Amino acid sequence: xxxxxxLVLITNDDGIEAPGLLALTDxxxxxxDEIEICVVAPKVQHSGxxxxxxxxxxxxxxxxxxxxxxxxxxxxxxxxxxxxxxxDAIVPRTPDMVVSGVNHxxxxxxxxTYSGTMGAVLEACTVGIPAVGFSLTHHSIRADxxxxxxxxxxIAARVLHNGLPDYTALNINIPARITPLGVKVCRAxxxxxxxxxxxxxxxxxxxxxxxxxxxVNEEADAMDTDEYWLSQGYISAVPVTPEQTAFYxxxxxxxxxx
Amino acid sequence: xxxxxxLVLITNDDGIEAPGLLALTDxxxxxxDEIEICVVAPKVQHSGxxxxxxxxxxxxxxxxxxxxxxxxxxxxxxxxxxxxxxxDAIVPRTPDMVVSGVNHxxxxxxxxTYSGTMGAVLEACTVGIPAVGFSLTHHSIRADxxxxxxxxxxIAARVLHNGLPDYTALNINIPARITPLGVKVCRAxxxxxxxxxxxxxxxxxxxxxxxxxxxVNEEADAMDTDEYWLSQGYISAVPVTPEQTAFYxxxxxxxxxx
Numbered sequence: 001x002x003x004x005x006x007l008v009l010i011t012n013d014d015g016i017e018a019p020g021l022l023a024l025t026d027x028x029x030x031x032x033d034e035i036e037i038c039v040v041a042p043k044v045q046h047s048g049x050x051x052x053x054x055x056x057x058x059x060x061x062x063x064x065x066x067x068x069x070x071x072x073x074x075x076x077x078x079x080x081x082x083x084x085x086x087x088d089a090i091v092p093r094t095p096d097m098v099v100s101g102v103n104h105x106x107x108x109x110x111x112x113t114y115s116g117t118m119g120a121v122l123e124a125c126t127v128g129i130p131a132v133g134f135s136l137t138h139h140s141i142r143a144d145x146x147x148x149x150x151x152x153x154x155i156a157a158r159v160l161h162n163g164l165p166d167y168t169a170l171n172i173n174i175p176a177r178i179t180p181l182g183v184k185v186c187r188a189x190x191x192x193x194x195x196x197x198x199x200x201x202x203x204x205x206x207x208x209x210x211x212x213x214x215x216v217n218e219e220a221d222a223m224d225t226d227e228y229w230l231s232q233g234y235i236s237a238v239p240v241t242p243e244q245t246a247f248y249x250x251x252x253x254x255x256x257x258x
Numbered sequence: 259x260x261x262x263x264x265l266v267l268i269t270n271d272d273g274i275e276a277p278g279l280l281a282l283t284d285x286x287x288x289x290x291d292e293i294e295i296c297v298v299a300p301k302v303q304h305s306g307x308x309x310x311x312x313x314x315x316x317x318x319x320x321x322x323x324x325x326x327x328x329x330x331x332x333x334x335x336x337x338x339x340x341x342x343x344x345x346d347a348i349v350p351r352t353p354d355m356v357v358s359g360v361n362h363x364x365x366x367x368x369x370x371t372y373s374g375t376m377g378a379v380l381e382a383c384t385v386g387i388p389a390v391g392f393s394l395t396h397h398s399i400r401a402d403x404x405x406x407x408x409x410x411x412x413i414a415a416r417v418l419h420n421g422l423p424d425y426t427a428l429n430i431n432i433p434a435r436i437t438p439l440g441v442k443v444c445r446a447x448x449x450x451x452x453x454x455x456x457x458x459x460x461x462x463x464x465x466x467x468x469x470x471x472x473x474v475n476e477e478a479d480a481m482d483t484d485e486y487w488l489s490q491g492y493i494s495a496v497p498v499t500p501e502q503t504a505f506y507x508x509x510x511x512x513x514x515x516x
Contacts, residue, residue: 051308
């Protein structure tokens with residue numbers, strides 16, 4: 001009788017070619033050579049896909065060989081498609097952990113709402129698998145993931161060995177261009193996006209619009225948020241949940257509707 | 259000096275042609291002839307789009323004329339794109355309410371995670387606008403929305419006149435084929451989707467996969483959930499929030515990572 005190796009599923013939303021995906025694979029490999037790693041990532045970039053799923057079209061899987069001892073595959077869909085299809089048809093057993101990223105760009109504040117990286121994490125959490133999303137606050141394809149790599153490995157190892165609270169996942173954001181000063185567990189800053197669309201006129205005279213704008217932190221003075229700790233040079237670690245019922249509002253809404 | 263009429267923005271994820279969108283427009287019009295209504299819906303069907311946004315491509319707006327005194331427009335993107343672009347470039351002032359639907363199909367249980375109908379609602383909620391999503395538990399394009407129309411009008415009127423608690427929106431699901439027995443304010447049933455992909459073989463020999471499966475209610479015995487009340491013939495009204503920080507887990511995660 002043999003003891004099964006731990007199995008880790010890795011995905012992202014920047015697609016199979018993203019340097020951040022390979023950086024995260026290296027970080028998981030650094031935990032142990034004994035971990036079985038399966039990477040199942042979107043075939044093409046899927047930023048801003050949230051928890052979108054492909055409902056009206058077929059999905060295809062492609063084998064992309066091996067990287068640092070990890071099986072690499074693509075799915076022709078979204079990050080959540082990758083997790084769902086990996087669990088149903090690719091991995092040999094339920095993974096012990098799902099990690100997503102390292103995203104090229106921040107997923108702090110309310111970005112979790114739109115993030116495909118975090119959509120994949122919440123999907124795994126919903127079916128009971130410990131799951132962590134990692135994002136670097138730098139959009140460049142040439143972003144340097146090496147400065148935070150030992151901390152990413154440490155966080156992932158702790159989750160792999162100890163699990164996470166029930167129905168809870170982690171949203172990890174990493175300050176770019178520095179060696180982070182440490183890890184701060186905190187809540188997400190509330191905010192929204194403002195001045196959102198650049199407007200253009202096509203040669204035909206038809207107007208068109210392109211998403212732009214910036215995150216407005218509605219809690220710029222709060223010192224217990226991810227935005228604050230990132231600004232101070234720390235990695236932010238926000239526990240997140242797929243649960244969206246507003247339990248605090250049940251009584252008020254009963255008054256309103258009854 | 260004139261008093262401004264109330265302004266209601268309507269959207270959905272089934273697209274501008276969906277009968278449920280027109281049914282919802284009729285329900286809002288039934289509140290009052292004095293309401294200004296603007297419908298901004300996806301040009302094509304966008305089910306399962308969650309809070310996805312279009313980040314790497316332009317968006318186009320099309321004017322589709324008037325329906326029952328409402329301005330009708332399309333956006334070439336997702337439900338959240340519709341809300342964002344409507345607020346930035348279409349409506350003349352901040353709407354007093356955003357309603358989404360009526361969706362052709364249930365958004366009870368954990369479907370809020372994947373629902374474009376509810377993605378639009380959560381987007382409006384994030385920027386402080388009272389918002390309600392309506393879904394009928396029947397996927398057919400010929401679903402009968404008339405049986406619940408007076409109740410949809412009543413719920414929307416109450417929200418328009420009284421607002422909703424801070425950072426809270428409503429997820430309304432309506433049982434199909436009956437006159438609902440009433441409205442029950444409740445929480446969403448926890449669950450997940452199971453047996454998810456049908457597998458096929460293309461003529462070339464290449465396998466492909468198509469999403470299927472069914473919702474597994476992990477709380478089938480609970481009598482305070484939306485799934486329960488829908489099964490009893492009631493409309494379910496779940497207060498929901500865009501807030502996803504798991505506050506209950508902050509201490510445990512601090513232990514884990516420090």
